[in-house]
Amino acid sequence: xxxxxxxxxxxVIGGGAGGMTAALYAGRARLKTLLMEKSLIGxxxxxxxxxxxxPGFPEGIDGTELMKLFDKQxxxxxxxxxxxxxxxxxxxxxGRWNVSTFRTDYHAKAVVxxxxxxxxxxxxxxxxKYLDKGISFCATCDAARYTGKKVLIIGSGDAxxxxxxxxxxxxxxxxxxxxxxxxxxxxxxxxxEKAFNCDKMHFIxxxxxxxxxxxxxLNRVNLKNLKTGEIIPVDxxxxxxxxxxxxxxxxxxxxxxxDSRGYIVTNVDMETNQPGIFAAGxxxxxxxxxxxxxxxxxxxxxxxxxxxxxDLETIHSDILSKDKxxxxxxxxxxxxxxxxxxxxxxYAAQHSVDIKPVDxxxxxxxxxxxxxxxxxxxxxxxxxxxxxxxxxxxFDLSRIEANL
Amino acid sequence: MAxxxxxxxxxxxxxxxxxxxxxIKDMAVGDVLVVGIDHTCAMKNVPDWARxxxxxxxxxxxxxxxxxxxxxKTC
Numbered sequence: 423x424x425x426x427x428x429x430x431x432x433x434v435i436g437g438g439a440g441g442m443t444a445a446l447y448a449g450r451a452r453l454k455t456l457l458m459e460k461s462l463i464g465x466x467x468x469x470x471x472x473x474x475x476x477p478g479f480p481e482g483i484d485g486t487e488l489m490k491l492f493d494k495q496x497x498x499x500x501x502x503x504x505x506x507x508x509x510x511x512x513x514x515x516x517g518r519w520n521v522s523t524f525r526t527d528y529h530a531k532a533v534v535x536x537x538x539x540x541x542x543x544x545x546x547x548x549x550x551k552y553l554d555k556g557i558s559f560c561a562t563c564d565a566a567r568y569t570g571k572k573v574l575i576i577g578s579g580d581a582x583x584x585x586x587x588x589x590x591x592x593x594x595x596x597x598x599x600x601x602x603x604x605x606x607x608x609x610x611x612x613x614x615e616k617a618f619n620c621d622k623m624h625f626i627x628x629x630x631x632x633x634x635x636x637x638x639x640l641n642r643v644n645l646k647n648l649k650t651g652e653i654i655p656v657d658x659x660x661x662x663x664x665x666x667x668x669x670x671x672x673x674x675x676x677x678x679x680x681d682s683r684g685y686i687v688t689n690v691d692m693e694t695n696q697p698g699i700f701a702a703g704x705x706x707x708x709x710x711x712x713x714x715x716x717x718x719x720x721x722x723x724x725x726x727x728x729x730x731x732x733d734l735e736t737i738h739s740d741i742l743s744k745d746k747x748x749x750x751x752x753x754x755x756x757x758x759x760x761x762x763x764x765x766x767x768x769y770a771a772q773h774s775v776d777i778k779p780v781d782x783x784x785x786x787x788x789x790x791x792x793x794x795x796x797x798x799x800x801x802x803x804x805x806x807x808x809x810x811x812x813x814x815x816x817f818d819l820s821r822i823e824a825n826l
Numbered sequence: 827m828a829x830x831x832x833x834x835x836x837x838x839x840x841x842x843x844x845x846x847x848x849x850i851k852d853m854a855v856g857d858v859l860v861v862g863i864d865h866t867c868a869m870k871n872v873p874d875w876a877r878x879x880x881x882x883x884x885x886x887x888x889x890x891x892x893x894x895x896x897x898x899k900t901c
Contacts, residue, residue: 461873461874461877462870503887504884504886505873505884505885505886505887506882506883506884506885507882507883507884523884524882524884524898525882525884525896525898
């Protein structure tokens with residue numbers, strides 16, 4: 423089967439809340455945008471039956487319903503949708519990115535990685551059946567549902583103990599299943615201290631989940647003592663799994679910087695270390711993973727992708743497509759920089775060469791994409807950088823003149 | 827590398843899935859099966875099954891409420 427090639431301005435990988443929002447912003451900016459999703463649109467939020475902390479829905483809303491609204495909204499702006507797996511992202515010679523699927527290579531000026539993550543599961547029998555029917559992964563999301571009730575937490579890391587403490591404000595009893603020996607938890611010292619002093623928190627040591635049981639809803643978790651093999655039935659109203667969260671970034675190893683746990687590292691503008699690649703939502707290294715934070719990330723990523731493409735266009739039309747042009751990187755708010763510009767302008771007129779001043783006061787993106795430096799002058803000929811000199815200390819352009 | 831179209835328009839679950847499974851059985855590795863469906867439940871169980879087999883899957887929305895599930899038999 424011959425691979426097709428399609429050109430896009432922006433390709434968003436991942437159809438959760440973050441990806442859909444990025445696509446909405448890009449599409450609304452009239453960029454040719456593609457959203458790629460490996461299974462169904464909606465992402466992790468569709469596993470939540472009631473979202474009560476997404477503003478605008480005072481009565482709360484079903485996660486799937488909310489995602490349907492997102493879906494309807496971003497499609498309004500002409501975004502194309504492909505329901506398929508992304509096989510990889512590689513750099514093309516012309517600086518664009520190739521997002522490949524098994525049938526098509528999508529060539530994009532900017533890419534937004536919004537592949538999200540998934541909660542680690544125990545793999546115990548019954549688990550699948552009770553996901554979101556008593557098994558939960560987020561205390562912030564679900565604590566209110568268990569007011570006055572008894573819950574069991576699986577895990578003993580920071581998330582388990584801190585979220586467990588949060589749950590004690592709502593629940594009558596919070597039990598914690600820990601794989602370690604009595605007195606040992608993985609959580610930080612402060613959380614541990616608080617947990618051990620909390621009357622509502624009880625620990626069941628040396629245990630892991632053997633199975634989940636119930637009717638329509640979960641009502642019992644059978645724990646197994648790892649030393650004796652004894653099965654300990656725990657009757658509960660809910661069970662929280664805090665045994666880890668895994669970002670979907672296997673595909674991007676070696677492409678963008680990841681932190682030690684595999685999350686994509688970005689700055690506040692959602693930029694990764696690769697120019698033109700942005701990240702949004704749960705896949706990003708950050709503290710709070712919610713629909714509301716994914717939306718914020720997506721908006722920034724979509725907007726920054728638009729800005730980046732604007733910069734690329736400027737670079738192409740004003741610099742790379744010219745026979746001969748001098749590029750000057752300066753800060754327009756600095757007297758000295760402006761004085762040098764005046765000198766350069768008369769120099770350029772004398773030598774009948776175009777000049778492109780790049781003001782870095784508001785943004786140094788163009789300079790960074792071109793690999794330039796503040797107070798440097800570069801000569802570009804037909805898209806190629808021929809020579810660069812610094813005009814920081816003296817105004818000596820002889821090395822450029824030799825190439826004019 | 828043959829490409830074959832399987833018309834399941836107007837068919838309710840589980841017929842599209844069963845037809846897909848039968849059609850793929852007779853195909854060679856590298857062949858592509860395009861399944862036309864308009865029943866939303868088939869849009870989930872057909873791709874789910876195919877992915878579970880390790881095949882490449884792409885879903886294309888060809889019209890309002892009408893999809894083509896493209897499956898490449900990879901193994």
